[in-house]
Amino acid sequence: MPHPFTWVPGDHARHVSEDPVPPPGVEFPPDLTVTALCGREVTSAAGEIAWLWPTCPDCDGRARELVGAPPRTDSADGEQC
Numbered sequence: 001m002p003h004p005f006t007w008v009p010g011d012h013a014r015h016v017s018e019d020p021v022p023p024p025g026v027e028f029p030p031d032l033t034v035t036a037l038c039g040r041e042v043t044s045a046a047g048e049i050a051w052l053w054p055t056c057p058d059c060d061g062r063a064r065e066l067v068g069a070p071p072r073t074d075s076a077d078g079e080q081c
């Protein structure tokens with residue numbers, strides 16, 4: 001059972017969205033506007049660089065809640081996004 005959310009690179013960060021988007025492995029369409037878990041409206045970006053952007057900490061935390069994973073213990077990227 002796949003998780004009901006997808007990572008979306010956009011707005012210079014990697015966000016998580018529950019909107020219907022292509023599954024991982026499928027080329028992600030650019031200029032796709034989705035609502036991220038952090039509440040932002042994110043327009044997806046294309047290219048490998050986009051996937052190297054830092055993780056949105058709000059989306060990361062909410063995604064971890066969805067899957068029941070513990071929150072990050074390292075506070076290093078707490079100030080990003």
Ligand SMILES: [Zn+2]
Binds near residue numbers: 015036037039040
């Ligand atoms: Zn986000």
